[in-house]
Amino acid sequence: MNEIRPPASPRTSAHRSPRLARLAPPLAAFGVVIAGWYGLAYSLDNNFASADGSALIIPPPHQLFVGLNAATVSRIASATWVSLGTAAVGFLLAILVGVVLGVAMSFSRSLESALWPWLIAVQVTPVIVLTPIIVRVVGASFTARLIVTVLIAFFPIASNTLFGMRSVGTALHDVFTLAGASRWHRLIHLQLPAASPAIFAGLRVSAGLAVIGAVVGDFFFTRGTPGLGRLITFFFQDTRSGPMFVTALIAALIGLCFFLAVAALRRLLVSPWHRP
Amino acid sequence: MAVDTRIAAQLRDVHHRFGEVGVLRDVALTVRSGEIVAIVGPSGCGKTTLLRIVAGLLTPSGGEVARPDSGVGFVFQEPALLAWRRVDSNARLLARGDDAIVDHLLAVSGLLEHRHKWPHELSGGMKMRLSLVRSLAARPHLLLLDEPFGALDQITRHRLHDEFGALHESEGFSALLVTHSIDEAVYLADRVLVMSSAPGRIVGEFAVPFPRPRSDHLRYSSEFAALVGNVARSLYRYAGDA
Numbered sequence: 357m358n359e360i361r362p363p364a365s366p367r368t369s370a371h372r373s374p375r376l377a378r379l380a381p382p383l384a385a386f387g388v389v390i391a392g393w394y395g396l397a398y399s400l401d402n403n404f405a406s407a408d409g410s411a412l413i414i415p416p417p418h419q420l421f422v423g424l425n426a427a428t429v430s431r432i433a434s435a436t437w438v439s440l441g442t443a444a445v446g447f448l449l450a451i452l453v454g455v456v457l458g459v460a461m462s463f464s465r466s467l468e469s470a471l472w473p474w475l476i477a478v479q480v481t482p483v484i485v486l487t488p489i490i491v492r493v494v495g496a497s498f499t500a501r502l503i504v505t506v507l508i509a510f511f512p513i514a515s516n517t518l519f520g521m522r523s524v525g526t527a528l529h530d531v532f533t534l535a536g537a538s539r540w541h542r543l544i545h546l547q548l549p550a551a552s553p554a555i556f557a558g559l560r561v562s563a564g565l566a567v568i569g570a571v572v573g574d575f576f577f578t579r580g581t582p583g584l585g586r587l588i589t590f591f592f593q594d595t596r597s598g599p600m601f602v603t604a605l606i607a608a609l610i611g612l613c614f615f616l617a618v619a620a621l622r623r624l625l626v627s628p629w630h631r632p
Numbered sequence: 633m634a635v636d637t638r639i640a641a642q643l644r645d646v647h648h649r650f651g652e653v654g655v656l657r658d659v660a661l662t663v664r665s666g667e668i669v670a671i672v673g674p675s676g677c678g679k680t681t682l683l684r685i686v687a688g689l690l691t692p693s694g695g696e697v698a699r700p701d702s703g704v705g706f707v708f709q710e711p712a713l714l715a716w717r718r719v720d721s722n723a724r725l726l727a728r729g730d731d732a733i734v735d736h737l738l739a740v741s742g743l744l745e746h747r748h749k750w751p752h753e754l755s756g757g758m759k760m761r762l763s764l765v766r767s768l769a770a771r772p773h774l775l776l777l778d779e780p781f782g783a784l785d786q787i788t789r790h791r792l793h794d795e796f797g798a799l800h801e802s803e804g805f806s807a808l809l810v811t812h813s814i815d816e817a818v819y820l821a822d823r824v825l826v827m828s829s830a831p832g833r834i835v836g837e838f839a840v841p842f843p844r845p846r847s848d849h850l851r852y853s854s855e856f857a858a859l860v861g862n863v864a865r866s867l868y869r870y871a872g873d874a
Contacts, residue, residue, distance in 0.1 A: 527712035530689055534706055535726055535770075549716040629716045631752040 393417055406595070415598045420605075423598045431587060432599065436606050439570045439583035442498070443610060446505025447566035454510040454562070455555065458517025459543065468518070479511040483569075487576040496579045504573030509565040516558030520551025553630045556622040563614035571607045639698070640665050640774040640806035641686055646695030647831070648681055654831035655681050656692070661825060661834060663774065668800060668807040670817035672863065673827030674871040679810040682832065683776050686808060705772030705805075707780045711759035713751040713766075720747040722762055727769035737765040740802070741795060757788035764796070768803060775807040782812060790848060793819055797845055814863045818856065819846060824863050828870035836866035 397403060397416040406412050410422050457475070461468035483504055490500050524547055532542045548555075574585030582590070584607045591600035641663045648656040655678040663669045673679050684690040685697060687704050705726075713722050720734075723743070727734045738744045741761040751759060760780055767775060781789045797820065800807065811817050817824045818840055826836035838859065842850055850856050 525710070525712065527708040527710055528714070530684075530687075530706065530708070531712055531725070533689060534687060534703065536703075546714070549714070552716070629750045629752065631715075 390417055411597045412595050413597055415601055420598055420601055423596055424602060428596075428599050431582075432584075432603055432606065435582050435584050435587040435603070436610075438581050439567075439574060439585070439607065440610055442501045442505055442573070442583060443567045443570035443614065446502050446570055447509060447563065447614060449502060450506045450509035450562055450566055451513055451559065453506055454513025454558065455517050457510070457514040458551075458555075459521060459548075461514075461518050462521035462547070463539075475511060475514060478507060483508060483572065484576065487573070491576075496577050501570065501573050501577060501583070504576075505566055505569035508569030508572070509562040512561040512565070513555065513558040516554045517551055520554030521547050523554065524550045553626050553632070556618065556626055559618045559622075560615065563618045564611045567607060567611040567614060638665050639663070640667070640700060641704075641808065642696075642698040643682075643686065644696040646682075646685060646692045646697060648678070648685065648690070648692045648694075656685075657831040657833045659695070659833055663806050663808050665773075665806055666804055667823070668809060668821045670809045670811060670821035670824045671827055672811060672814055672817050672824060672867055673832060674829045674867070675812075677827045677829050678832035679827060680778055682827075683778050683808065683810050686774075687776050700773040702773055703770070705767035705770055705775040707760075707763050707767050707775065707777045709779045709782060711751070711763040713759060713762060715751050717751075718747070719743055719749050719751070719754070719762060722751065723747075723765050723769060725766055725769075728771070730769070730771070733771065734765070734769045737768055737799075740799065741765050755788075756784055757792060760784060760792060761795070764799070768799065768805070771803075772805060775805050777807060777809040777811075779811055780809075781816060789816070790851075794847070796820065801845060814860050814867065815851070818860050818863060819851060826863060826866045826870065835870045836863070838863050838866075 393414075394416050397411060397414050400413055403411050403413050411419055415422065457471065461471060486507065487500075487504060490503050494500050494503065528546060528550070529542075532546050537545070570583065571585040571588070574583035575589060577583075577586065584603050587603050588600055588607075591597075591603060639662055641661075643659055643661050646656060646659040647654070659682060661669070671679055671682065681690065683706075685692045686699060687706050688697075688699060689706075714725065717725070720738070723734050723738055724731070735744070738747060741764065743758065743761055743765065746754065746758065751762070754762065760783075763780070781792055784792065793816065809817070809820060814824075818838075821840055824838045824840060825834050826838075827833065828835045840859065842856070
């Protein structure tokens with residue numbers, strides 16, 4: 357009689373720490389990016405052709421903070437504050453606008469068919485075309501920066517909200533219909549919770565877009581305290597690549613923070629119950 | 633249409649069309665108070681449509697429907713649970729503030745110890761039990777069931793049949809059950825109605841004489857097999873090309 361043996365363990369490296377195994381891929385990716393960064397900085401022609409030998413186009417990582425004096429740090433700090441405020445308030449407004457539009461379109465097919473082409477049009481129109489109009493209408497104010505941010509960031513939220521609202525199963529709707537639920541009760545207790553995983557998927561994309569909106573929108577505003585976008589153009593014109601990259605990295609860091617905040621909120625509200 | 637208190641639901645001359653397609657034709661049926669009536673029929677014969685008409689989810693193209701004023705309970709093919717609410721909260725969704733009945737139903741269906749779990753943590757059988765508990769928590773006079781046990785394995789299905797029978801004994805509701813399984817229909821119901829292929833109409837009626845409570849032994853008796861055979865013959869005669 358053949359004896360049935362337990363299969364041999366597929367793990368050959370039995371002593372490898374699982375923590376190390378988890379950290380290895382992101383560390384490797386980080387290493388590749390830094391190596392690529394160095395490679396690019398030292399392979400570009402004339403990158404170090406300035407009088408003081410600092411990088412003109414892209415500083416290698418260890419020279420990022422060269423030329424970062426107190427005055428520059430203070431300019432970057434105040435620009436960070438301006439862009440952070442614009443991105444944060446803009447993101448919250450984009451959530452409001454996106455969810456309201458998504459819900460409204462899910463209630464009415466005619467509203468969806470009337471609005472949808474325009475939403476896509478707004479999404480694909482270069483914001484540079486709209487900025488002068490916005491500035492003319494509301495002035496070169498905080499409101500104008502917010503409008504640009506919302507225009508760039510709301511679309512994934514609106515489209516995902518609509519998709520999520522429409523994905524509620526017939527049987528679940530029937531349960532609420534048989535219970536005599538009002539439209540409001542159905543929205544709060546069925547459709548929005550059911551749509552929340554899709555809405556969060558939209559928020560994840562929009563979190564980054566809100567920061568892009570705040571920074572890119574800022575390029576077009578020549579009055580008031582500069583945000584990160586205008587500061588980047590200043591440093592670019594002055595060929596101060598170090599501060600320019602620091603400014604860009606701060607924008608990226610704000611985007612990352614927004615993304616992590618959305619992820620944390622999702623872990624709190626959706627992950628416990630949602631199994632895709 | 634007013635309902636006689638001894639009658640849970642009544643349909644007269646009900647017909648229904650989806651556009652040009654006839655789905656139901658001249659359907660007449662009565663569910664008496666406390667009775668379980670099962671409907672078997674070939675796929676696509678309009679069983680689910682009939683159930684949705686009885687529930688009031690669909691208005692028939694013609695005919696009269698009488699249902700309890702207090703509304704009906706509906707158990708769907710899928711458990712249709714709210715994934716974002718725990719077991720306890722799902723069970724209370726339709727309860728009219730009567731916590732005691734929900735606790736009782738959770739206890740008899742073995743869900744009390746799982747009350748703090750999320751639906752995704754439950755097995756298929758437990759999800760269906762919860763769906764049943766949720767419907768019964770509203771104390772419906774009439775419960776409509778659309779192939780609720782169809783997706784379960786045989787052991788779980790048989791166990792749920794007995795639990796359903798016990799709940800029926802204790803709660804005293806009336807039920808209209810749509811199923812693919814002749815076995816299930818005969819085991820659970822007091823009467824089995826056979827529907828023809830679409831446009832569906834009632835073509836056979838079989839009284840089920842077995843006393844309650846019924847147990848698994850019944851399934852292996854010759855009387856049970858004979859009745860299942862009779863229903864099957866009637867079903868195949870009118871099944872058409874389904």
